[in-house]
Amino acid sequence: QQQVKQSPQSLIVQKGGISIINCAYENTAFDYFPWYQQFPGKGPALLIAIRPDVSEKKEGRFTISFNKSAKQFSLHIMDSQPGDSATYFCAANWGGANNLFFGTGTRLTVIP
Amino acid sequence: ETGVTQSPTHLIKTRGQQVTLRCSSQSGHNTVSWYQQALGQGPQFIFQYYREEENGRGNFPPRFSGLQFPNYSSELNVNALELDDSALYLCASSFLQGNTEAFFGQGTRLTVV
Numbered sequence: 001q002q003q004v005k006q007s008p009q010s011l012i013v014q015k016g017g018i019s020i021i022n023c024a025y026e027n028t029a030f031d032y033f034p035w036y037q038q039f040p041g042k043g044p045a046l047l048i049a050i051r052p053d054v055s056e057k058k059e060g061r062f063t064i065s066f067n068k069s070a071k072q073f074s075l076h077i078m079d080s081q082p083g084d085s086a087t088y089f090c091a092a093n094w095g096g097a098n099n100l101f102f103g104t105g106t107r108l109t110v111i112p
Numbered sequence: 113e114t115g116v117t118q119s120p121t122h123l124i125k126t127r128g129q130q131v132t133l134r135c136s137s138q139s140g141h142n143t144v145s146w147y148q149q150a151l152g153q154g155p156q157f158i159f160q161y162y163r164e165e166e167n168g169r170g171n172f173p174p175r176f177s178g179l180q181f182p183n184y185s186s187e188l189n190v191n192a193l194e195l196d197d198s199a200l201y202l203c204a205s206s207f208l209q210g211n212t213e214a215f216f217g218q219g220t221r222l223t224v225v
Binding site: 006034036103 | 213
């Protein structure tokens with residue numbers, strides 16, 4: 001059973017465009033929602049995270065939007081750059097930074 | 113780069129063999145979690161160690177076992193290797209208490225032939 005569902009599986013965006021990746025969850029106990037960026041041959045790197053007491057969090061070109069009632073959250077990458085080409089994973093957990101439940105990943109390609 | 117280091121980087125083993133993977137946690141972190149990432153998939157939680165004891169386990173058989181040492185470094189042991197064990201094994205360190213960030217190492221790529 002997939003605790004966190006992620007879409008799309010792959011995404012191609014022109015340089016300068018906006019990349020949007022969506023995730024949905026069922027477990028209302030989740031209270032921590034990080035996004036990870038992974039380059040080939042590397043481990044996931046924490047990009048940005050949000051807790052359910054806020055609806056949006058922005059760090060540079062990266063923004064998380066969170067909809068608690070819909071149990072959905074999304075990552076927006078503004079002004080996408082070729083260097084952003086990577087696989088992005090959403091995740092969720094509760095009660096501490098253990099037992100992260102990951103989505104299936106989105107492979108983002110930014111075309112110059 | 114995180115302060116989490118894993119060794120070895122790559123490993124090839126034969127079916128039925130045993131393997132030990134190692135992880136050094138980030139300075140100040142007392143919790144280590146292990147994940148298995150199959151090709152094209154998200155990481156799957158194997159187990160977590162806190163204060164040298166297993167503190168939570170995912171849906172993995174007992175032939176996956178681990179250790180945590182007093183300096184918070186950790187080992188993942190897999191016995192009776194199967195072809196499906198081929199994956200990237202990731203170690204993440206964090207503080208157990210509170211929702212703090214989990215920092216991942218670069219992983220160990222295990223290939224079982």
